[in-house]
Amino acid sequence: MNERVLRVLEYDKIRDQVVSLASSSLGKAMARDLFPSTQLDEVEAWQQATAEGVTVYRLRGLIPMGGIHDNRGPLRRTTMGGTLTAAELLDIADTIMAGRRLKKFLHDTHEQEALPYLIDIIEVIPELRDVEEDVRSCIDENAGVRDTASSELRRIRGDIRTMHARIKDKLESILRSSNTQKMLQEQLITQRNERYCVPVKIEYRGSFDGIVHDQSASGSTLFIEPAAVVQMSNNLRELEIKEVREIDKILARLSGEIGEHAHVLLDAQEALAELDFIFAKATYANNLRATRPQMNDKGIITMRRARHPLIPRDVVVPSDLRLGEDFTQLIVTGPNTGGKTVTLKTFGLLTLMAMSGLHVPADDDSVLSTFDEVFADIGDEQSIEQSLSTFSSHMTNIVNILDRVDFRSLVLFDELGAGTDPTEGAALAMSILDFLKVRDVKTVATTHYSELKGYAYNEPSAINASVEFDVESLRPTYKLLIGIPGRSNAFAISERLGLRGDIIEMAKARLKTEDVEVDSLIRKLEQNQLTAEKEREKAEELRREMEQRMLDFEQEREAFLMQKDKIMERAEQEARKAVQLADREAKEIVEELRRIAAEERGQIKEHRLIELRKQLEDAAPAMPRDARASKAKPSARPLQVGDHVRVVHLNQKGDIVELKGKQAMIQIGSMKTKVTLDALELLPKEKAPTRTVVGRKGAEPKLVGLELDLRGYNIEDGIMKVDKYIDDALLAGMGTLHIIHGKGTGVLRNGIQDYLKSHRYVKTYRFGAEGEGGNGVTVVTLK
Known part of the structure; x- marks a missing residue:
């Protein structure tokens, strides 16, 4: 493609507009190199890239392109053993973070709508979180090396601050001295040639002991470093030299760490440049309301x-x-x-x-x-x-x-x-x-x-x-x-x-007959085409109007379904809260009855207590979340007691504990619910260990897990689960329980163990042994 044609067609103005929309110098450089390709497959790939950029822009709006710097020169220096400045190291850390943030952003967007071209580009962008954190732990946001970058630097800077304070204290005592006050031009501590000085009147030069470092413009004032602080200033200078050397060592270490990843980071720079360029093209397309051809x-x-x-x-x-x-x-x-x-x-x-x-x-x-x-x-x-x-x-x-x-x-x-x-x-x-x-x-x-x-x-x-x-x-x-x-x-x-009309008529008379006929024919063609164009535009407008109405209808329908689901979910939550409250009250009553029976040796039967509890559990509401998903896949064989199933309209897993005709009683956690068989999907048996035990005489068989997994629960819900689990275990005659709470921050673990301390049926509890899960598990022994 010759440059003259690009100039005549004003292609350079289009290119300049794309350049202005790039966020980084890298992206702008790629945009300046924008040039037409004659290869169809290459053009198709470029168009795909722009289309995916437009998709990201449409789905997410603002694209996080900030923090990207051109680090190619510094990175190449590290491959040759060079030491970078603190500012260069900070720019590299910023770019690592920007790349990681953009990578996550695009992966999240890819889950909404496929972005194969962009995902392929970002795969070369490394995480390198430890490298970035190492740089930031040593260099602050103003590109200064932190005191905490090394223990030696902390010690040196502490000595420097102490020496500064000693010098200033000494100078202030000189300023306050009655013997020297008359010699000073003013009560002031200043610095000349990085040395502390005081302003001395010229006539007292011979009387004031010290080193002259400067003279005022008028010549009436000498800036003298008092002899009493010369050695301290020398010591200060030695400490400052040590500080510089230590900083050089820190920067060299960080540069070496960056150098180990330089080639990967250089590839990431190219990827970030291309992404910036693609999003500049996408933004230009959005501004222009352009489409993919x-x-x-x-x-x-x-x-x-x-x-x-x-x-x-x-x-x-x-x-x-x-x-x-x-x-x-x-x-x-x-x-x-x-x-x-x-x-x-x-x-x-x-x-x-x-x-x-x-x-x-x-x-x-x-x-x-x-x-x-x-x-x-x-x-x-x-x-x-x-x-x-x-x-x-x-x-x-x-x-x-x-x-x-x-x-x-x-x-x-x-x-x-x-x-x-x-x-x-x-x-x-x-x-x-x-x-x-x-x-x-x-x-x-x-x-x-x-x-x-x-x-x-x-x-x-x-x-x-x-x-x-x-x-x-x-x-x-x-x-x-x-x-x-x-x-x-x-x-x-x-x-x-x-x-004048007569002049126009005379002109028409001079035209050849065929010219007049052609002109008349052209006029008729124009009229016919204009009529057809207007009809086409009218049809197109009607089509767009119908499409918009269909879109509005779909949006209203989706909004209605979402609102319905929210109402159903809120009603279910309220119902569950009511049942939970009743459940707590019932447990308190049952515990009181047991206490009375134990004290009075009454004839209250244990199986009766279990039946009462079962009635409360059966009261838990079973409300469908989405009527559209209430149909279950047909099972390969008839369902039977003990099968592990999914309740489709609740989207919950449970086990069949009872079958009656076309209905089944399903145990879902601590809740039981009755559902029709056509609302159940047969699932493979879960591997979590369970045991079927029989409680006291007359009690029905009950499935109780050998362990309770609370990971992901808050303290309040976790305690409710533990309380129910201990009740079921007592009724099942179990003596040892495993409660899995994970290690995490320890908040859930501490809350559960505080609750176990005061539980009347807990004999002892301890952390799991090495093969039992360690601090992530509490092993409970019941009375």
Whole structure:
């Protein structure tokens, strides 16, 4: 692609706009290198990247691109053993963090909608959290080395602060001394050449013992370092040198650590640069309301409502542009200032944008092609130095184009054959078009010559087009009408401007009969096309309105279903709270009954207590969360007691403890519920160890787990689970329980053990042994 065409079509302005949208210097550098590709597979990949960037922009809005620095130079220095500055190390740490944050951001977005191209890029970005934290632990946000970077640095800086304080104390005692006050210009401690001094009057130079480091501009004041602090200042300087050396050691260590990962970080820099560039293209597409075109390499162009990207959106008039399928040459005729050149540039510029991986300002389903070359002869580019006329300048350019074109070229001619005798110019233009037709070159040409209207009419590979002109307002509408040649509208315009009617009639009389018939035919074609266009636009508007209504309906439907689910969930929670409250009250009653029975040796039967508890558990509500998901998959065999199942409408797992007809009693944790068999899905038996035990005489069999897993629970819910678990274990006759709470912060563990201390049926408890889970498990022995 030659630079002249890029300049003529103003491609550089598009590139500059993309550059301005990149966040980092790396991304901006890639955007400055933006250039069309002639390879379809490469263009498709670029378009995919931009499309995924647009998807991220649509789903997430603001993209976290901050904190990315160009660290390529410092990273390369570390591979050669160089030591980086604190600021350079901090920039690398910032970039590591930015890369890690962006990687997580894109992975999260990928879960919402697939982003294969972007995910492939970010895979080279390393975590390196330990490297980043090491740098930040040694260097503060202002690129200063922290005291805590090493124990030696902490000690040295402590000594430096102590020495500073001693020097200042000594100087302040000198300032307060009655013997020296008269010698001082003012009561002030200052620094000269990094040494502490006091201002001494010039006449007391011989009386004040010390080293002169500076003199005031007037010469009346000497800045003298008192002899009493010279040695302390020397000691201070030695400490400062040690500080510098220690800082150098710290920076060298950190640089070496970075150097070990330099190659990985350099790859990450390239990935971050590409991501920044992709998101700049995506932002540009969003700003332009551009869409992804379908690409081909057959020279087929079909752009729907295409807009020139450099004309403001509220001014530009969209046009449908076609080329390469039914015809290979588009001949656009009509008067000046009608918009022919804009149409020509839109063809060329949108093609170059698509070949660069940019989305184009056109409606969905637009089609563009890759070309080996795009040639353009647009505008008057004659050279004063070369003393070329307008015609000569254009012809020189056309000669160069004709020498290089082939079937993989797109050629744009503005006012083909202009600048010379109309008859000769028209003949020359038709010969050039014939030359290009034979070579199957895709061509768009604008012209004034009416002879070319006939050429396009008679040539099967060519078609006429014109830019619509409103005679009433005497303004062009800039809308391209393909299939209709342009009219000069000279008589209509002259009449609107007030030219005498008899002069217009005399002019019409001079026209040939065939010219009048052609003009009349063109007028009728324009009217028919305009009518068809209006009908098409009306149909399109109705289609968009119906699509919007369908979208609104779906959104309202989803909102209704979500609201319904929320109401059901809230009702279920309230019901569960009520049952839990009743359960607690019932347990208190049962415990009281046991106590009375134990004291009075009454005849209260244990199986009766179990039946009462079962009735409370059966009262737990079973409310479907989503009626749409209440159908279970059919089981491979009939369900039976002991099967592990999923209750579909509750989305909960449990075990069948009782079967009655078409209903089953399901044990879900501490809750039992009755459901129909068609609401159950058979699941594989869980591996968690359980045992079936029988409690006191007359009690029904009950499944009680050998361990209780509380990981993920808060303290309040965890204690409720433990309380219920101990009750079930007592009824089952179990003596030892394992409560899994995990290690974590220890909050849940401490809360559970505090509760066990005061539980009346807990004999002892301890942490698990090495094979039992250690501090993550509490082993309980019941009385």
